[in-house]
Amino acid sequence: MTRGEQRGVRMVRFAPVSIAALALLAAPLPAHARDIVVHMKNMGKDGAMVFEPAFIKAKVGDRIVFTPTDPSHNAETLPAMLPAGATPMKGALNKEVAMTVSAPGLYGIKCMPHYSMGMVALVQVGQPAAADLVAAKAVKLPPLAAKRMTALLARVR
Numbered sequence: 221m222t223r224g225e226q227r228g229v230r231m232v233r234f235a236p237v238s239i240a241a242l243a244l245l246a247a248p249l250p251a252h253a254r255d256i257v258v259h260m261k262n263m264g265k266d267g268a269m270v271f272e273p274a275f276i277k278a279k280v281g282d283r284i285v286f287t288p289t290d291p292s293h294n295a296e297t298l299p300a301m302l303p304a305g306a307t308p309m310k311g312a313l314n315k316e317v318a319m320t321v322s323a324p325g326l327y328g329i330k331c332m333p334h335y336s337m338g339m340v341a342l343v344q345v346g347q348p349a350a351a352d353l354v355a356a357k358a359v360k361l362p363p364l365a366a367k368r369m370t371a372l373l374a375r376v377r
């Protein structure tokens with residue numbers, strides 16, 4: 221925000237909506253990128269073999285940490301659902317793996333052993349372009365993975 225924009229907000233400070241807007245603008249910005257922990261579980265609130273949370277909204281620079289809460293899982297990026305310029309990630313079975321997101325867009329994640337059982341996650345970084353969302357929705361996945369991914373893509377805002 222420029223000084224000119226700040227002054228503009230202050231000039232209309234008596235309007236209730238602008239006071240709310242000013243409060244939002246005054247909220248402290250995070251000083252550091254965040255670590256976001258995603259559990260890999262045999263059973264979660266969305267059923268069997270899940271990433272929890274399965275929809276992750278992150279900012280460039282955040283670190284997504286996939287942790288093997290239950291055994292026999294891994295996390296890896298879906299090559300067909302990876303933003304341009306992003307580095308593919310492949311975690312080993314039963315090992316924690318961290319992915320620092322360096323490019324905005326949509327990152328599809330799968331657990332290799334349970335991909336056909338629908339064990340997928342979606343990481344939204346920043347604001348994806350409308351075309352990126354269309355492209356992600358067109359990616360072909362196994363039926364159960366497609367069902368969950370469709371629900372995850374519907375959460376992109």
Ligand SMILES: [Cu+2]
Nearest residue numbers: 293331334339
């Ligand atoms: Cu798994």
